[in-house]
Structure formats: C-alpha cells, structure tokens
Amino acid sequence: MMKNDTAPRVTGETYFFRDHGQFDLLRLCLLPELIKRRRGAKMLRLWSAGCSSGEEAYSLAMLVDMLLPKRDGWDILILGSDIDQTALEKARRGRYGQWSFRMVSPSLQQQYFKRQGDEWVLDERIRRMVTFRAGDLIGEVISGGELRDMDLIVCRNVFIYFAADAVAAVAEKLAGALSEGGYLMTGHTELIGHRVPNLQCRLFVEGVVHQRGSPRPAAPSPLIRITPSSPAVAQHMPCLLPPVIPTGEELLATAREVADRGEYDQAEQICHQALAVAPLAAGSHFLLAQLAQLRGDFKRAEELLDKTLYLDPGCVAAYLELAALCERAENLPRAQSMRRAALDIVRALPGDAAIEPYETTAAEMAQWLVR
Ligand SMILES: C[S@@+](CC[C@H](N)C(=O)[O-])C[C@H]1O[C@@H](n2cnc3c(N)ncnc32)[C@H](O)[C@@H]1O
Structure with a gap:
C-alpha cells in the first residue's frame, strides 16, 4: 500500500516544534481548549502517530507542561508510535543533536534540556511523560486498547508516503480513535481531496485541523486567526487569545x-x-x-x-x-x-x-x- 517508485523515500526527518504555525495553533488554541474541556475528568490523551525519533511527541509534552504546570491528579497519556524500531529507540533515550533544535529558541532549549558533550539530554520529567510503542498505521487494527478516546492525534508528514487508498483507510482509523470533539492534525496538504467519515474541517490561518463530530453541534466551524500579540506569547508562554474572524x-x-x-x-x-x-x-x-x-x-x-x-x-x-x-x-x-x-x-x-x-x-x- 506504499506509493510506487515515484513516491518519496520514507525518512525519519523531524525536529522539535516542526511547523511553527501548527504549534502556535496547538499552544494557543487547541490544547487550551482540550485542557478546559477535560478539566472535570482530569484526563488528556494525545498521540503523535509516525513520531520518528520522538521530537514531535516531546514537543507536545513540553506544551502540556507549559499549559498545565500543576497536573497532580491528572491522568495524561502522550503516546508516540512509529513503524521504525530504531527511531523509537532513539526517542526513548531522549538525547538529541543540535540539528533537532533548528526551530527552538535557545531559552526553551535550555529550559528543557541539559547539554552533555555534543548532545542535549531531555529533562527526565518530560521524558517520562511520553510513552512510545511500535505500530504500523497501515497494517494495524486500531480499535480499543491504548489507541482510543484520543483528544488529539498529530500525524504529520506520514500520509505523504502512502498510496491514496491507504491514506483514506488510515485517516478513517485515526478518526475512529478520536474522542468526540477530538482533533486530528496532519501535514498541510496531506488530506486534501479525502473526505473522512466523522471528521469535520476546522479552518485556521495556520492550517486545517480535522475534528471528530462536534461537542457543540450548533456552532459553526470557526475560521480563527491566532494573533500572538506580546513578546511572551511570541516566545513560549501560554496565553489564551480571543478568536478573531479574519476577513x-x-x-x-x-x-x-x-x-x-x-x-x-x-x-x-x-x-x-x-x-x-x-x-x-x-x-x-x-x-x-x-x-x-x-x-x-x-x-x-x-x-x-x-x-x-x-x-x-x-x-x-x-x-x-x-x-x-x-x-x-x-x-x-x-x-x-x-x-x-x-x-x-x-x-x-x-x-x-x-x-x-x-x-x-x-x-x-x-x-x-x-x-
Ligand atoms: C518524516 S517522519 C515524520 C515525523 C514527524 N511526524 C514529523 O512530522 O516531524 C515520517 C515517519 O513516519 C513513519 N512511518 C512511515 N510509514 C509508517 C507506517 N505505516 N506506520 C507508522 N509509521 C510510519 C516513518 O517511520 C517516519 O518515522
């Protein structure tokens, strides 16, 4: 089900906070919304599907740490999965070279990592927040077990390696693993041309996000502009901003x-x-x-x-x-x-x-x- 010879060769290319726009959207809008929604149940379930060496999953963990610094009593799952065992071993070690930080401010890097020789070692608290598992998104049956009731699935730069029928099948499986109102974030153009049952598009300037059902069925799908307005926001501090409808x-x-x-x-x-x-x-x-x-x-x-x-x-x-x-x-x-x-x-x-x-x-x- 992989694409033919003309398809891009599968690489594990990844880095922390890859795609600033999407991470701003997560930090300023989607994660705060999910945390608010889950405050009663004190449960949050996030999945980086096709996580490669873990940078994406750990970026989610850092965001959760920023947005929810006091999380006693919370049951938080941050899962990273990939088909590549070698990449997962690297992910579990939590040690990275400078190249993985090409989109990270030095202050954020120093906040969560300690330098050891040529490597940067992830803060143990953050490393422990993420669980890694091997899995083939195409072959695996995703139902029940760990892979259920996800509030957010980030699956970016993975569909590009799949043939069209596999894209549709995997997207449908991921939709099935979302909780009601949960979000699927893909690479910008990865689901263009695919209608995935049970998923609605929500449009943001930073890109399209797919949402399962809707917790508020009457609400129109908003088109929201995230406007980082202060240096603190432009760095990495959490800040909830009112949505603005762009013209x-x-x-x-x-x-x-x-x-x-x-x-x-x-x-x-x-x-x-x-x-x-x-x-x-x-x-x-x-x-x-x-x-x-x-x-x-x-x-x-x-x-x-x-x-x-x-x-x-x-x-x-x-x-x-x-x-x-x-x-x-x-x-x-x-x-x-x-x-x-x-x-x-x-x-x-x-x-x-x-x-x-x-x-x-x-x-x-x-x-x-x-x-
Ligand atoms: C380019 S990396 C993307 C990493 C990260 N999501 C990002 O955007 O930075 C693509 C990853 O998808 C994984 N992958 C490819 N096919 C897969 C499959 N069938 N099931 C699970 N992972 C797969 C590869 O092993 C690789 O680590």
Whole structure:
C-alpha cells in the first residue's frame, strides 16, 4: 500500500516544534481548549502517530507542561508510535543533536534540556511523560486498547508516503480513535481531496485541523486567526487569545506573505480559505493562478486568470499574465489581444495611477506596452 517508485523515500526527518504555525495553533488554541474541556475528568490523551525519533511527541509534552504546570491528579497519556524500531529507540533515550533544535529558541532549549558533550539530554520529567510503542498505521487494527478516546492525534508528514487508498483507510482509523470533539492534525496538504467519515474541517490561518463530530453541534466551524500579540506569547508562554474572524482580504494578505516566503502549498491552502470567506475576490483567484504557474500547471493557471478577469475586468496584471501564457502556448493572436486590452485599460487611467502588483504607474506601463 506504499506509493510506487515515484513516491518519496520514507525518512525519519523531524525536529522539535516542526511547523511553527501548527504549534502556535496547538499552544494557543487547541490544547487550551482540550485542557478546559477535560478539566472535570482530569484526563488528556494525545498521540503523535509516525513520531520518528520522538521530537514531535516531546514537543507536545513540553506544551502540556507549559499549559498545565500543576497536573497532580491528572491522568495524561502522550503516546508516540512509529513503524521504525530504531527511531523509537532513539526517542526513548531522549538525547538529541543540535540539528533537532533548528526551530527552538535557545531559552526553551535550555529550559528543557541539559547539554552533555555534543548532545542535549531531555529533562527526565518530560521524558517520562511520553510513552512510545511500535505500530504500523497501515497494517494495524486500531480499535480499543491504548489507541482510543484520543483528544488529539498529530500525524504529520506520514500520509505523504502512502498510496491514496491507504491514506483514506488510515485517516478513517485515526478518526475512529478520536474522542468526540477530538482533533486530528496532519501535514498541510496531506488530506486534501479525502473526505473522512466523522471528521469535520476546522479552518485556521495556520492550517486545517480535522475534528471528530462536534461537542457543540450548533456552532459553526470557526475560521480563527491566532494573533500572538506580546513578546511572551511570541516566545513560549501560554496565553489564551480571543478568536478573531479574519476577513477574506486579511487571509489573502497572509497568503501573499506565505507565498513570498516560498511556502507555496500553505499559501494555496490559505488562498482557498480566503475564497471560502469571499468567493468573488479576484485577487485570490489571481494568486492561485500564480501558484498554479509555479507548479507548472499552465492550463489551471489560464482558467484561474479567466476567472480573475470575469470578476475584475480591469485587472491589468491578469491580462498580462494571460498574454504570457498564450505566448508560451504559441497562441499569438490571443496574446496580442490580451496585451491590447491591458493597454486600453492603462491608457484610460490617470498617468500616475499605480498598477498592482507591479511597481509601476499607468503611464510607464502604457509606454512599455506600445514598445
Ligand atoms: C518524516 S517522519 C515524520 C515525523 C514527524 N511526524 C514529523 O512530522 O516531524 C515520517 C515517519 O513516519 C513513519 N512511518 C512511515 N510509514 C509508517 C507506517 N505505516 N506506520 C507508522 N509509521 C510510519 C516513518 O517511520 C517516519 O518515522
């Protein structure tokens, strides 16, 4: 059930607090919500599925330690599982090289680790919070036993190694291991295109999280922006922030920033969130068109640019991008008519009008187009 030869080779690549956005979401929203929900029962069950050498599971343990420093009387399970026994042995030792800390602030590293030669040794209290077990997510029957009633399952960068039918089967099994209202967090694009029974998507700027059922069925699925507002939050102290509903424009601005950083998959995902809020926003279609071009999907890019122009017939950039695509496809008559349309628009504008997203004015653009 693994993918064929073209599939990525399985690696155990991992590090502490991998993906800041997702860990912010866990620290500022999901874990505080779960802790609050479980305060009565004093029970919390977290699972890092495909944990490799343990960094992800221990990152969860550190978050629990920050968010729930006094946990006497709590029954907390933090489970790490993997198919790779060698990785699990390393996980159990709790000793790591500097490379595992590439996304960790020195203060957090020093708070939870002690240096011994070339290695950093995890605080014994945190090491003891995590239990590791071997397991094959594809072959294993996940029902009952330890693997049940999970409040949170983090299974990231694991589905990428599976064929589509295995992705669906494993996602369904993991959904079955969640408690009502429990969360499944995957890598950003890993469940795109899969509808998993019993799971609902909850959209956050930091990405999509899948939730089993809903503890409050009447509540709409919120679109929440986590806004770390103080240096303390930006470091690693727990802080509950009120959810803010972002507008389509804000989401689009975030998508542009993320795209500028070269994180194209995430940018695309945020763009889709922007469109979920504001389906008629030409700018979101335009950004998706640019991302499609970067992926080499020129047909899709053309469709998206046509949509952009349908929604905003004055979008000079969309005409010019379309002209370039038509030239590429050797459709010179259409390329020419796209340029002419762009020229007509810029000529009708005041000379000093800015032409987005280019750093140029209408007058300069008109000059360039008649050359
Ligand atoms: C790239 S690592 C991801 C580690 C961590 N989740 C992260 O995102 O940093 C992928 C892990 O998935 C594990 N894995 C691959 N196939 C698996 C399977 N069928 N069952 C359980 N683990 C599997 C690999 O052994 C490897 O440790």
